[in-house]
Amino acid sequence: MYTLTYESVATHKITGAEMEELLEKARANNQRDDITGCLIYYKGGFVQLLEGSKTKIEILYDKIKIDPRHKNVTLFSDDEISKRTFPNWGMAYYPIDENNTTKYEYEQFKRNLILMADLIEPTNVTSKQFWKKIKTMISEPPM
16 A cells, blocks of 8 residues: 655635535545545645555556646655554545634644644654644644
8 A cells, every 4th residue: 555645736716615525526536446535625725645556656656747727736745554644534624614614723734734743643754744744734824
């Protein structure tokens, strides 16, 4: 089994409807291909961890790199793994609407991500790098 994690920047502000459409397709494809992972979209940036067969993940990542919804796709860790970090997550995502979110809700979102990072036991270097990147991302000032 194989895992990778990457970051990218949205080419435009992603609406809730666009994200739901993306996730609906991703979940169906990921279930078919036995891929699990976690996607975080926060203030115009994406960080994603994918895990599954190396061939399937490489094919998916090649598609992700050319997706016009984002740019500057940068792989920052990959590993051969024996155990998944997200074994039951077809694709996790927390919807946060930047137009209708209070400062308190943003702070709660950040606290929830930090709590998840602290509670989920990373099973490999790539998952550790994923959570480290998430913590860095949410601690940076708004774009």
